[in-house]
Amino acid sequence: MTSFVLSRVEDGIGFLTLNDPDRLNPVTFERIAQINTAAREMSARDDVRVVVVTGAGRSFCAGADLAGEDTFLTDDSPPASGSVVAAPGLWTLTAMPQPVIAMINGPAVGYGLELALQADIRVAGASARIGHPAAKLGAITDTGAATWLLPRLVGPGVAAEILFSGQLYDAEAALRMRLVNHVVPDAELSAFTTELAATIAANSPWAVRTTKRLLFNALEDTSRGAVLEQYLHVNDGDPDYDPSVHLARFRRR
Template sequence: MSDFVLSRVEGHVGWLTLNDPDRLNPVTFARIAEITAAAEAMSLRDDVHVVVVTGAGRAFCAGADLSGNDTFLTQDSPPASGSVAEGSGLWTLTAMRQPVIAMLNGAAVGYGLELAVQADVRIAAASARLGHPAVKFGTITDTGAATWLLPRLVGWGVAAEVLYSGSLYGAADALAMGLVNHVVPDDELHEFTTRMAVTMAANSPWALRTTKELLFQGLQESARANILQQSIKVNEGDPTYDPSPHLARFRK
């Protein structure tokens, strides 16, 4: 595997960083396979409770690498969806067991937008730009995440506007659309994201994984089926987790 995806773990937070900053972290089919492999390795780690995905330099991911022949515009075969072993979804980040935060430090365009949409939470720098210009190239979205997940995230009409126009949107517009959860100044992005990740990671890893699983299952099943699954999961519980530190705060 090349150095395109850098992996590290700090405490109970895993970090995956796309690493071609000089070219704004573009992807090829091979690089998507690297992202999937790195995500799978991280997903299988029980000591990692939350994962942050970001890009090196001044971009999250600028989309397809159009400089060679291994791109969405030059090959007929679709990119791998990136299903991760024992995950909860069809796409690389939805299939990870842990909740995933996308830290959008700059442009998230094309595949970059689709990767961000796969995350559970998106935090954008004020300078970030988001969009999917596929229609401008006479093609369609890369993985299906934009046509299936995006409407469920922001609503049908907003998703249609984003995909039909092929426009890029600033961070403030993305926040108004519901496309990102938070927008913070560029120089505060890492600290803000780390603080959120650490807060999440302090909770029961079983509860985090199970809640994510139920959220994604709920996108496709009836309310009755989802409630039944939740009842089953509650009865399983997490015998290894000690909630005492959290309970102490409520008793003060």
């Protein structure tokens, strides 16, 4: 059986690519389990400093495979197993210790939107279309990412409009709504995202991973608790990282 998720690592950047381009990369419960397994394996690699998640062809992920029987719309569908990677966090990508960039190269619909929401950063190509049509199908979101992460990203009012309407939004609208960080021409999407990932990968892995955990934990912590947790880590430092290359820019010549 051909794997639905392709994994590769280049120069400290891990790439997870959903791979059914002819059908716009739809998911089933079995395919979600493959995503979770691939993410778990990538999480365990010390040589991976940043992860980029994308889809093959002209789509990020078109959502549930409604042509099959293994979807949330069937009465006998099992819950997705292994939905949490063995690390802090509630969802597959938030649980990864490395920062994750969603490279949205086309439709990110339903589960595709929820997967992108789990990433720390979202970069969209100009042809991206983003939304969640669950309400049009008489259903609700099934991972919780859209009802917990989405309002924290765009605000409760915008999140309500996205979920209640079931509409698809183009890339520029998604940028105005703060659904994505950047919109770039499709032809430049891969290069732009890889350059951003390389910029992050050049920094201290410990600092970046610790900051990711602090950012996520702060979403549900009090300000006092967030400051305390940061205080507990601030003096740990990264014994394997040499910041001299960056510090040199600030030294007098």
